[in-house]
Amino acid sequence: MGDLTKGDDGRRRCWWGASTSEYQAYHDGEWGRPVTDDRGIYERLVLEGFQSGLSWLTILRKRENFRAAFANFDIDTVARYGARDVRRLLGDAGIVRHRGKIEAAIANAKAAAALDVPLVELVWSHAPTGRQRAPRGLTDLPPITPESTALSKELKRRGFRFVGPTTAYAAMQACGVVNDHLAGCWVRAEVEQERRTAKEAVKVL
Numbered sequence: 001m002g003d004l005t006k007g008d009d010g011r012r013r014c015w016w017g018a019s020t021s022e023y024q025a026y027h028d029g030e031w032g033r034p035v036t037d038d039r040g041i042y043e044r045l046v047l048e049g050f051q052s053g054l055s056w057l058t059i060l061r062k063r064e065n066f067r068a069a070f071a072n073f074d075i076d077t078v079a080r081y082g083a084r085d086v087r088r089l090l091g092d093a094g095i096v097r098h099r100g101k102i103e104a105a106i107a108n109a110k111a112a113a114a115l116d117v118p119l120v121e122l123v124w125s126h127a128p129t130g131r132q133r134a135p136r137g138l139t140d141l142p143p144i145t146p147e148s149t150a151l152s153k154e155l156k157r158r159g160f161r162f163v164g165p166t167t168a169y170a171a172m173q174a175c176g177v178v179n180d181h182l183a184g185c186w187v188r189a190e191v192e193q194e195r196r197t198a199k200e201a202v203k204v205l
Contacts, residue, residue, distance in 0.1 A: 003137040004184050011186045015138065022060050032191040034176035034198030038119040041175060042112055043073040045155075046105045048170045049162035050096045058096075065094030070105060075119075078109035104161035111159035122158075124202045126151040127177045134183035141180055144169050 007018035017027030035041055047066065051059045059066075069092050071077040089095065089102045112119045126147045135141050148169035155163045163171075173180045176195050181188035 004182055012184055013187065014182050014185050017185070017187075020057060022057060026060055028187055031174055032176050032179055032181050032187065034191075034194050035174075036120055036124075036198050036201050038075060038112065039073050041119050041123050041171075042075050042109065043067075044171045044174045045108060045160070045163060045167075046070065046073065048167045048174065049104055049108075050098070050101050051170070052101075052162065052167060054096065062095055065092070069095050075109050075112045078106055079113040081106045081109070101162060108160045108163070111155075115158065121202055122154065123151065123172070123175065124177055124199075126154070126172070127199075132179065134188060135180055136183050140182075142169075145178075147178075148172055 003015040004012045005015050005018050006012050007024060013024070013027055016023055018024050035044060047059050047063070050066070067073065069089055086099070086102055086106070090097050090099060115122065128145070128147050144165035149165040151172065152163055152165040152168040155168065169178075172178050176191060176198060179188065179191045179195055181191055
């Protein structure tokens with residue numbers, strides 16, 4: 001079955017989805033399932049930015065700390081953060097203490113708050129069109145796509161930071177803008193059905 005793995009429950013998953021309990025919960029219950037609210041999109045963009053250069057498991061294990069540090073990723077609240085908050089966050093051992101990423105998270109909240117369209121609509125407007133072939137293995141998963149490159153460019157134009165094409169694509173995967181669960185993964189069909197419903201909920205689509 002290529003890059004599929006079988007968990008203790010007998011279900012086949014993407015190769016990474018059964019490697020730890022945290023990954024299995026994230027793979028089964030969240031990754032690829034559509035996110036259709038601004039707060040959720042902002043959270044994924046921030047976390048994917050912090051993940052750059054680190055393992056995603058590190059971010060997952062610190063996720064509740066990130067939520068506490070960034071006001072549960074409430075965009076308007078984080079947009080009001082200033083120099084004192086940067087110092088506070090740099091002293092918070094529960095998160096990744098990287099000044100550039102912290103400042104980018106705040107800048108991204110300011111940029112999101114200033115948008116003339118909802119952030120969720122901006123991101124979902126870059127979903128690929130037409131029927132997408134299910135990836136069969138790791139080699140079928142590109143690090144960037146034309147859509148993620150376009151999304152990255154648009155976000156940067158609007159003042160977002162730490163949102164290169166690779167980070168943008170990871171966020172698109174996480175938010176269900178694309179469905180990159182492998183063919184044969186038990187989650188894939190559920191995600192595809194949820195994406196059809198999500199596209200009706202996000203009016204720009």
